[in-house]
Amino acid sequence: MTARPDPFPVCALCRKPSVTQPAAASSPLPVADLDTRGSPRFSQYRLSYCDSCGYCAYRLDRGGRLESQWVASKPYRGQLHDPSFPGLANRYLCMDMIAQAQQQWSSSFWSCVQAAWVCDDQGEAVRARDCRLWALNRMGQAQAAGEAITSQPGSDVLLRLDLLRRSQRFSQAIRLLERYGHTVSEPMLERILAYQSQLIRQRNDRRHNLADMERWERAVAQ
Numbered sequence: 175m176t177a178r179p180d181p182f183p184v185c186a187l188c189r190k191p192s193v194t195q196p197a198a199a200s201s202p203l204p205v206a207d208l209d210t211r212g213s214p215r216f217s218q219y220r221l222s223y224c225d226s227c228g229y230c231a232y233r234l235d236r237g238g239r240l241e242s243q244w245v246a247s248k249p250y251r252g253q254l255h256d257p258s259f260p261g262l263a264n265r266y267l268c269m270d271m272i273a274q275a276q277q278q279w280s281s282s283f284w285s286c287v288q289a290a291w292v293c294d295d296q297g298e299a300v301r302a303r304d305c306r307l308w309a310l311n312r313m314g315q316a317q318a319a320g321e322a323i324t325s326q327p328g329s330d331v332l333l334r335l336d337l338l339r340r341s342q343r344f345s346q347a348i349r350l351l352e353r354y355g356h357t358v359s360e361p362m363l364e365r366i367l368a369y370q371s372q373l374i375r376q377r378n379d380r381r382h383n384l385a386d387m388e389r390w391e392r393a394v395a396q
């Protein structure tokens with residue numbers, strides 16, 4: 175991800191000023207979700223959209239030939255106007271397309287995750303699941319390229335577990351727990367892992383946050 179863009183910049187591809195207010199997939203929340211939704215850092219990343227050419231980026235004032243080719247491409251135009259996704263989710267998925275072409279897997283991953291949040295808010299459960307499965311694919315690509323999604327050891331495992339759980343891939347989540355659960359060693363992450371494990375074993379695919387985890391811990395301790 176890049177720094178917060180200026181509002182209404184001139185598009186680097188078509189040289190026309192944007193008129194659409196940049197939008198974020200999520201506002202800061204008092205308590206973050208298990209997939210980090212609500213962390214203040216996400217509100218810094220507001221997606222800009224060029225009304226003239228359809229370019230979707232954190233920074234509309236940056237981009238060149240590769241971005242121009244993608245924005246003009248059939249797959250990009252199809253995604254941008256796909257009626258089966260919410261409009262903002264389409265824009266994140268267009269950004270994912272360009273990030274994939276540049277093999278920027280972390281950026282691609284977060285674009286898919288943010289598209290999933292937009293789908294969650296619009297009640298588009300099937301589409302939210304699609305976006306999470308794409309995010310898991312991008313995480314796999316990142317790992318193959320030796321790129322970590324997060325800077326904290328163990329966090330990638332927790333993120334993957336939450337994506338699998340929210341996508342109802344419970345068997346895969348249990349296999350991941352058995353194989354990599356021991357690699358999560360930081361105390362806070364261990365607490366999240368314990369909570370996530372019981373959600374997975376209950377086949378719970380709903381959205382949960384750290385306050386839910388603390389309530390569960392208190393109930394277990396009684």
Ligand SMILES: [Zn+2]
Nearest residue numbers: 185188224227
């Ligand atoms: Zn443009």
